[in-house]
Amino acid sequence: MDEKLLEIEDLCVEFPTEKGKIRPVDRVSLEIRTGTITGLVGESGCGKSMTARAVMNLIKKPGKMTGGRILLEGRDLGQMGAKERRLLQGREISMIFQDPMSSLNPVMKAGKQVDEVIRLHEGTDAGEARRRTIEMFAAVGIPDPERRYDAYPHELSGGLRQRVMIAMAMICKPKLLIADEPTTALDVTVEAQILELMEKLREGGTSILLISHNLGVIARMCEDVYVMYAGKIVEHAEIGTLFADPAHPYTKGLLRAVTSLQEETALLETIPGNVPQLYELPQGCRFSNRCAFATERCRADEPALRDLGGRECACFLEDRA
Amino acid sequence: MKDALRRMIRANKLSLVSLIVIFLLILFSILAPWLTPYGEADMDLMHRLSPPSAEHLLGTDEAGRDVLTRLLYGSRVSLMVGIVPTLLSMVIGAVLGVTAGYLGGAVDSIIMRLADIVLAFPSMLLAMVIMYTLGDGLFNVFLTLTLMNWGTVARIARAETLKLKTIDYVEAARSIGMSKGRIIMRHILPNCIPTLIVLFTLNVPSAILTESALSFLGLGIQPPSASWGLMVNTGRQYLFNAPWLSFAPSGAIMLAVLSFNFLGDGLRDAIDPRLRRR
Numbered sequence: 001m002d003e004k005l006l007e008i009e010d011l012c013v014e015f016p017t018e019k020g021k022i023r024p025v026d027r028v029s030l031e032i033r034t035g036t037i038t039g040l041v042g043e044s045g046c047g048k049s050m051t052a053r054a055v056m057n058l059i060k061k062p063g064k065m066t067g068g069r070i071l072l073e074g075r076d077l078g079q080m081g082a083k084e085r086r087l088l089q090g091r092e093i094s095m096i097f098q099d100p101m102s103s104l105n106p107v108m109k110a111g112k113q114v115d116e117v118i119r120l121h122e123g124t125d126a127g128e129a130r131r132r133t134i135e136m137f138a139a140v141g142i143p144d145p146e147r148r149y150d151a152y153p154h155e156l157s158g159g160l161r162q163r164v165m166i167a168m169a170m171i172c173k174p175k176l177l178i179a180d181e182p183t184t185a186l187d188v189t190v191e192a193q194i195l196e197l198m199e200k201l202r203e204g205g206t207s208i209l210l211i212s213h214n215l216g217v218i219a220r221m222c223e224d225v226y227v228m229y230a231g232k233i234v235e236h237a238e239i240g241t242l243f244a245d246p247a248h249p250y251t252k253g254l255l256r257a258v259t260s261l262q263e264e265t266a267l268l269e270t271i272p273g274n275v276p277q278l279y280e281l282p283q284g285c286r287f288s289n290r291c292a293f294a295t296e297r298c299r300a301d302e303p304a305l306r307d308l309g310g311r312e313c314a315c316f317l318e319d320r321a
Numbered sequence: 322m323k324d325a326l327r328r329m330i331r332a333n334k335l336s337l338v339s340l341i342v343i344f345l346l347i348l349f350s351i352l353a354p355w356l357t358p359y360g361e362a363d364m365d366l367m368h369r370l371s372p373p374s375a376e377h378l379l380g381t382d383e384a385g386r387d388v389l390t391r392l393l394y395g396s397r398v399s400l401m402v403g404i405v406p407t408l409l410s411m412v413i414g415a416v417l418g419v420t421a422g423y424l425g426g427a428v429d430s431i432i433m434r435l436a437d438i439v440l441a442f443p444s445m446l447l448a449m450v451i452m453y454t455l456g457d458g459l460f461n462v463f464l465t466l467t468l469m470n471w472g473t474v475a476r477i478a479r480a481e482t483l484k485l486k487t488i489d490y491v492e493a494a495r496s497i498g499m500s501k502g503r504i505i506m507r508h509i510l511p512n513c514i515p516t517l518i519v520l521f522t523l524n525v526p527s528a529i530l531t532e533s534a535l536s537f538l539g540l541g542i543q544p545p546s547a548s549w550g551l552m553v554n555t556g557r558q559y560l561f562n563a564p565w566l567s568f569a570p571s572g573a574i575m576l577a578v579l580s581f582n583f584l585g586d587g588l589r590d591a592i593d594p595r596l597r598r599r
Contacts, residue, residue, distance in 0.1 A: 103490050105507070120499060
């Protein structure tokens with residue numbers, strides 16, 4: 001299957017601030033092929049979540065999507081009417097959030113919150129909604145689903161809550177699931193279970209955009225990976241290529257900063273410095289001030305994302321290769 | 322809610338006592354006609370201003386009416402005045418405040434400026450102006466108190482909404498395509514309720530006191546109907562030769578006001594831990 005489910009073209013998101021306009025997402029383009037899990041990696045604040053929010057129309061004011069297009073199966077989301085787009089969400093695209101502790105309404109029963117989605121999109125009656133929710137609870141691996149239906153969120157563990165969130169996102173069988181750091185707030189064993197569940201969902205036909213800063217998670221789950229830095233995509237490659245032969249110095253740095261149990265290293269390698277503030281981006285390449293290989297050219301001009309035969313990279317150094 | 326009540330009763334005996342007192346007050350006001358042999362306006366001019374006795378437990382007033390009887394009937398007015406307009410202003414304030422907070426922009430500005438106008442006016446003066454224009458009577462007292470109180474409620478509901486609006490579950494609801502109205506009904510309002518309940522118990526005594534003050538000024542309930550405020554007002558003229566006339570209703574006001582305040586305190590303490598856990 002090589003059909004494009006979601007295409008993002010030159011997406012820009014802007015926020016006015018006291019220090020001038022910033023662009024947390026700057027001309028980002030990415031594609032999700034039908035039936036795949038696509039990864040989006042980057043440090044905190046690089047614009048990963050903002051990209052996802054743009055797709056879900058959840059950008060907080062005063063921020064705004066100022067450019068580009070988002071196409072779902074060729075339909076431009078930006079051209080849709082407000083109601084049409086709203087009703088598309090939850091039915092064709094849905095999203096799960098990072099923190100399952102705060103993603104459920106504390107004063108509403110867990111099951112009722114899932115019911116809401118079906119009743120909203122399919123107009124099902126209460127009894128039928130309840131039956132389907134319980135079915136979905138069982139499908140996402142919630143033990144004793146009948147009892148959990150009537151539980152309040154504070155009576156559920158973090159892992160269970162994330163499963164409820166997934167049930168909520170998946171109940172209408174959407175084509176695309178956006179998972180924004182779905183396991184960051186969970187402990188490792190629960191993380192493994194949730195990832196397994198997501199793999200099962202993909203086998204069931206749902207494409208997934210997995211946003212994470214955890215390269216281990218990405219390596220395990222994804223086929224295609226986009227690396228984001230300071231609002232831009234800096235590298236895009238298949239998972240094998242990316243891990244075996246990273247092209248961009250930032251990706252190389254990220255991979256070196258992963259601890260390995262096999263090798264004995266005295267000190268964990270890090271990328272020096274921090275992600276630059278968006279209102280004081282360095283001239284030229286955004287990574288140039290932290291890059292060990294930066295040249296005069298890197299500090300003067302900004303490299304564009306270029307096709308390198310099956311992969312893309314935004315770095316001048318690749319010219320020499 | 323049931324949990325909160327149970328927790329309150331366990332932690333705070335005073336609030337339990339308050340709850341019982343409020344319950345009894347309401348019960349007595351309903352059962353008033355069966356509790357006393359006298360009518361609300363039955364005059365007995367032979368026994369004017371008689372001190373408390375076995376026949377008249379709290380004495381009689383300047384027209385020979387039984388003070389206890391009037392106190393019981395008066396509690397109907399005073400409790401209604403405490404509860405009805407407070408409830409009305411809660412509903413109006415909550416709906417307007419939540420709408421303003423959630424929608425923002427021009428709607429927010431218009432609603433909140435209206436609230437500011439109400440809040441900026443000295444409340445007693447506002448009440449007097451309204452009552453003077455509309456005339457007295459129970460309905461107008463309700464109207465006045467509702468108009469006076471909705472602003473505060475709206476402010477608090479709006480603040481709560483602004484806080485809730487950015488919480489993940491509201492975003493999650495938006496991400497699954499819920500409409501604004503539904504989000505407000507399902508997610509925002511239910512989460513404002515603990516705060517509003519506490520506000521309710523704090524506003525009830527203030528409404529009772531305002532009615533008392535209005536009646537005292539001759540703008541509230543008119544004789545021969547009784548209300549606690551009105552009774553204090555008439556009793557004032559006989560403060561030295563018949564002190565029971567003003568002491569009895571004053572005591573009743575104090576009891577009701579304190580009970581609602583203590584109940585409010587207890588409820589707040591009981592609900593707070595849940596807020597912190599959230």
